[in-house]
Amino acid sequence: MEKKAAAMGAAARVSGIVREFQKKCDSPIGKLHNVADSMAVEMRVGLASEGGSMLKMLISYVDNLPTGEEEGLFYALDLGGTNFRVLRVHLGGKGKGLIKTEFDEVSIPPHCMTSSSHELFDFIAAELARFVATEGENSHPFPGRQRELGFTFSFPVRQTSISSGTLIKWTKGFSIEDAVGEDVVGELNKAMERVGLHMRVTALVNDTIGTLAGGRYYNPDVVAAVILGTGMNAAYVERANAIPKWQGPLPRSGDMVINMEWGNFRSSDLPLTEYDNDLDVASLNPGEQIFEKMISGMYLGEILRRVLLKIAEEAEFFGDSVPEKLKIPFILRTPHMSAMHHDTSSNLKDVASKLRDILEINNTSLTMRKVVVELCDTIATRGARLSAAGIYGILKKLGRDTRKDGEYQKSVIALDGGLFEHYEKFRQSMESTLKELLGEEASDSVVITHSNDGSGIGAALLAASHSQYL
Numbered sequence: 001m002e003k004k005a006a007a008m009g010a011a012a013r014v015s016g017i018v019r020e021f022q023k024k025c026d027s028p029i030g031k032l033h034n035v036a037d038s039m040a041v042e043m044r045v046g047l048a049s050e051g052g053s054m055l056k057m058l059i060s061y062v063d064n065l066p067t068g069e070e071e072g073l074f075y076a077l078d079l080g081g082t083n084f085r086v087l088r089v090h091l092g093g094k095g096k097g098l099i100k101t102e103f104d105e106v107s108i109p110p111h112c113m114t115s116s117s118h119e120l121f122d123f124i125a126a127e128l129a130r131f132v133a134t135e136g137e138n139s140h141p142f143p144g145r146q147r148e149l150g151f152t153f154s155f156p157v158r159q160t161s162i163s164s165g166t167l168i169k170w171t172k173g174f175s176i177e178d179a180v181g182e183d184v185v186g187e188l189n190k191a192m193e194r195v196g197l198h199m200r201v202t203a204l205v206n207d208t209i210g211t212l213a214g215g216r217y218y219n220p221d222v223v224a225a226v227i228l229g230t231g232m233n234a235a236y237v238e239r240a241n242a243i244p245k246w247q248g249p250l251p252r253s254g255d256m257v258i259n260m261e262w263g264n265f266r267s268s269d270l271p272l273t274e275y276d277n278d279l280d281v282a283s284l285n286p287g288e289q290i291f292e293k294m295i296s297g298m299y300l301g302e303i304l305r306r307v308l309l310k311i312a313e314e315a316e317f318f319g320d321s322v323p324e325k326l327k328i329p330f331i332l333r334t335p336h337m338s339a340m341h342h343d344t345s346s347n348l349k350d351v352a353s354k355l356r357d358i359l360e361i362n363n364t365s366l367t368m369r370k371v372v373v374e375l376c377d378t379i380a381t382r383g384a385r386l387s388a389a390g391i392y393g394i395l396k397k398l399g400r401d402t403r404k405d406g407e408y409q410k411s412v413i414a415l416d417g418g419l420f421e422h423y424e425k426f427r428q429s430m431e432s433t434l435k436e437l438l439g440e441e442a443s444d445s446v447v448i449t450h451s452n453d454g455s456g457i458g459a460a461l462l463a464a465s466h467s468q469y470l
């Protein structure tokens with residue numbers, strides 16, 4: 001009898017904690033409108049002066065996007081998540097498009113993410129050299145020319161030209177003190193010299209800029225790009241004369257692409273919970289990237305782990321003792337969470353097996369598994385709805401949420417990143433929320449496209465349009 005009463009008490013405590021969490025995560029449409037409004041306001045502030053806003057609104061020095069006429073063989077390096085890629089891209093020129101892309105993908109050894117600049121760039125240069133070495137001597141279509149490289153470096157960089165820039169700070173799991181404030185192209189060049197690789201970086205780009213360029217190559221209506229992956233961020237095409245802090249000459253196109261670094265956005269309208277605050281405090285960059293920490297792939301699984309730990313500790317959710325594995329930060333990754341969230345079996349067998357394999361929690365009841373799925377849903381839905389609010393904020397800033405001369409302008413947004421690509425429920429929720437925010441009429445003119453591998457190809461395209469041989 002007593003045992004039963006205790007169990008009922010624990011169940012009530014679990015549901016109390018879960019309900020409280022869900023309430024705090026709630027993102028009703030009114031709140032999302034506020035988020036979008038403050039995003040648009042902060043965009044203006046960030047464009048007005050350097051350091052004026054939490055949004056850095058970084059100038060990319062990309063004032064011309066690909067046209068389809070780019071031609072030649074170019075390389076790209078894509079660094080910024082857990083994987084690192086090297087690409088060789090053969091561009092056919094007008095009417096011919098992309099002839100061939102080859103790439104190699106390697107995961108970055110975790111120690112390289114936190115050791116020294118030297119070690120990270122040596123690793124990159126060695127991989128690049130290995131990739132180039134697989135080519136036959138005569139494989140370069142323009143013998144005698146130096147190989148040219150587009151470097152996608154997906155961290156906040158203050159650019160000094162299209163092919164140089166200093167690292168402002170690290171984000172995601174990276175933290176290499178001696179690289180901050182350094183010219184990342186300089187660091188790469190030195191490392192390439194050390195391995196005897198003769199290559200020249202002709203474009204240094206953020207992954208959002210690469211994705212925008214890659215998206216535009218296929219579709220002239222692409223006006224913005226969003227990454228929803230390990231981290232999250234957006235870039236868009238701004239009118240240069242709407243950037244008061246831009247001191248350079250007005251580009252002939254009249255445009256300048258801006259890397260927003262919106263992962264660092266925050267606002268009192270963000271539905272933050274105690275779990276987000278604890279995650280932030282324990283992170284490598286406390287107080288920073290708050291929007292990113294609520295939404296991106298690096299963190300969603302960790303938020304789930306923290307909530308599960310809380311109900312294990314305070315309501316004996318997994319029995320009398322707290323499972324040891326559950327205490328390990330970042331053990332539960334977003335792909336695991338996604339797999340559990342998408343479990344359609346009647347007994348939630350995938351949830352059971354993930355809990356068993358990753359957390360060593362056996363004998364879970366169906367009721368428990370249902371709670372886990374519910375938590376996945378709460379966390380993913382909040383992230384998806386907030387990312388939709390961010391996109392809507394950009395459309396508002398550009399005036400593309402309303403009619404111009406009686407018509408809505410067609411706006412295509414190029415998306416990429418593992419979260420967008422592989423977490424279906426996240427993507428669906430993001431897309432339907434964006435429609436909800438835009439309203440029925442305007443939403444017909446906004447299209448989301450998947451720009452597959454856009455950031456690497458985009459970097460190669462920008463390397464081509466900034467080639468020394470043009």
Ligand code: GLC
Pocket residue numbers: 080153154155156171172206207208227229230231232233234261263292
């Ligand atoms: C982080 C980086 C940003 C990048 C994004 C997506 O937010 O700071 O530069 O674009 O992750 O990879």
